[in-house]
Amino acid sequence: EGETLSARLQGGSLPLEQALGLAMQLAGTLEFAHARGIVHRDLKPGNLIVTAEGTLKVLDFGLARVDEAGAAAIHTMTQHTYSGQMAGTPGYSAPEQLLGAVTDHRADIYAAGIVLFEMLTGRRAFTSSNHLERLAAAVSGDVPSARTLDASIPVAVERVVATATARQPGERYQSASDFAAALREATQAATPTVTV
Numbered sequence: 001e002g003e004t005l006s007a008r009l010q011g012g013s014l015p016l017e018q019a020l021g022l023a024m025q026l027a028g029t030l031e032f033a034h035a036r037g038i039v040h041r042d043l044k045p046g047n048l049i050v051t052a053e054g055t056l057k058v059l060d061f062g063l064a065r066v067d068e069a070g071a072a073a074i075h076t077m078t079q080h081t082y083s084g085q086m087a088g089t090p091g092y093s094a095p096e097q098l099l100g101a102v103t104d105h106r107a108d109i110y111a112a113g114i115v116l117f118e119m120l121t122g123r124r125a126f127t128s129s130n131h132l133e134r135l136a137a138a139v140s141g142d143v144p145s146a147r148t149l150d151a152s153i154p155v156a157v158e159r160v161v162a163t164a165t166a167r168q169p170g171e172r173y174q175s176a177s178d179f180a181a182a183l184r185e186a187t188q189a190a191t192p193t194v195t196v
Contacts, residue, residue, distance in 0.1 A: 113164025
């Protein structure tokens with residue numbers, strides 16, 4: 001039970017502390033799944049539920065890919081896509097995923113960065129109402145700077161979004177634990193220290 005993140009975002013951006021807290025929970029979930037060989041491949045606000053207690057839950061693993069490490073533990077999951085087919089949601093899926101290339105856990109890190117961008121700014125990274133234009137922008141364009149939309153977003157937090165959403169997988173965080181560590185550092189940098 002809870003509210004989807006997409007429903008929560010209809011009211012606009014989330015407070016910085018809340019957005020970072022949910023992003024850290026998402027990074028922890030990805031770390032858990034990736035360690036078991038599971039790549040979600042369709043992270044978006046509609047697949048994320050926030051409970052009344054503020055706990056983030058990841059839903060809908062229908063497009064998930066299980067690698068050999070995870071296959072031993074999960075026998076019932078089947079592949080729903082074939083090589084060369086696009087899987088995921090344009091606007092949240094990594095460029096390589098939209099192009100039908102082989103993807104790995106870094107596609108989830110990209111999507112988590114897009115979700116963080118939306119929590120911070122209250123708007124989607126790729127805003128065209130035309131599906132094909134949005135797809136083209138997601139494949140060939142860079143995610144806009146969050147600070148151009150809201151100058152109060154700390155530089156350290158903007159850097160996390162930029163790294164997570166780098167177009168090339170090799171330029172992103174290479175693991176969910178790296179993403180989580182960067183979020184922790186950005187949170188500490190963004191939280192004012194009070195000396196009494």
